[in-house]
Amino acid sequence: MPAWLAFSTIVLIWGSTWLAITTQIVDVPAAWSVTYRYIIAASVLWIICIAKREQLKVTPGQHVFLVALGLFQFSINYLFVYEAEKYIASGLVAVAFAMMVVTNPILARIVYKQKFTRSLLIGAAMGVAGIGLLFSSQITDFDWHNQGVKGLALCFAGLLAASTGNLFPASQTLRKISIYTMNAWAMAYGAAATAIYAIFMVGPPVLSHEASYLGGLVYLAIPGSVIAFHLYYQTIRAWGVSKAAYSSVLIPVVALALSTLFEGYKWGIPEIAGAALAIAGTVVAVASRGKK
Structure with a gap:
């Protein structure tokens, strides 16, 4: 799939998963919801790999990177996001994650020595400002007391975990294996890590039989994880x-x-202006030349 089409599909899928995540914040602890999501996703990917005869054997060094990817991207990141949405509005979580246009380039600069370009800097400023306008009412109503600060801290912890996780697929170590194989292993590791955390910190497994919960879980696992993360x-x-x-x-x-x-x-x-500014910032950054 061409990169621009993959990018557009990601946006459409993950744009809908913010609504699906709200179905998961019920009587089921966040850790178990994340565990179920990635058990389903990893299982589907292993079936795909076997059907496609993908090479599933990886080196010990690649396993280290896959464990790290699983921990940061498919465990820690989502544990923080699910917990954050218990305390603050989903719009504020979206605002926090828009800061990935800042944290990703900084980490890429530190780890891969990638340079900041003018287009990326301008696009980042426009994008973050646009998202700020888009959710200006929620930002204005934010309560710095009670659980608001806790929710915001969880958001930024999840953001840093996600940005760290984004570095591993770009590494030369994991570029040598297919994305199907990479995600099959990483999601399995992420599910295992979250299950261990849940057992010791949350308690025995809990599962809701509500149709909205189960439907949301399947949507998050397959389109939201198997398809979207591949793209x-x-x-x-x-x-x-x-x-x-x-x-x-x-x-x-x-x-x-x-x-x-x-x-x-x-x-x-404000919302219309924010959306327009966010779109314009993305066009400015993505249309610039080079892989940054």
Whole structure:
């Protein structure tokens, strides 16, 4: 799939998963919901790998990177995000994750010596400002007391975990294996790590039999994980860590568009201006030359 089409598909899928995640915050602890999500996703990927006769054998060094990818991207990241949404509005979580256009280039600069380009800097400023406008009402109403600060801290911890996880698929170590194999192993490791955490810190497994929970779980596991992460890592390999991060700027725009259709969300002038600015910032950054 061409990188631009992969990028667009990621935005559409993950734009809808923000709504699906709300179905998971019920009577089931976040750790178990994340565990179930990635058990399903890893199982599907292993079946795909066997059907496609993908090479599943990897070196010990690659296993180290796969464990790290699984921990940061498919365990720690989601544990923090699910917990954060218990304390603050999903819009504020989206604002925090839009900062990935800042954290990804910084980490890529430190680890891979990638340079900052003017287009990326301008695009990042426009994107973050746009998302800020898009959720200006939630930012204004943010309560710095009670659990608000805790939710915000969880958001940024999840952001740093996700940005760290984004570095591994771009490494020369993991570029030598297929994305199917990489994700099959990494998601399995992530599910195992989260299950161990859940057993010791949360308690025995809990599962809701509500149709909304189960439907949301399957949607998050297959389109939201199996398909979207495959395309996301394809984009990282084609465009680089920094440009791929701009999906986090467009995802909230799609999420609110879907909210308009299904939840009656009303757009005001700040929201319209914010969406336009976020889209423009993404175009500026992604259209620049080079893999950054």
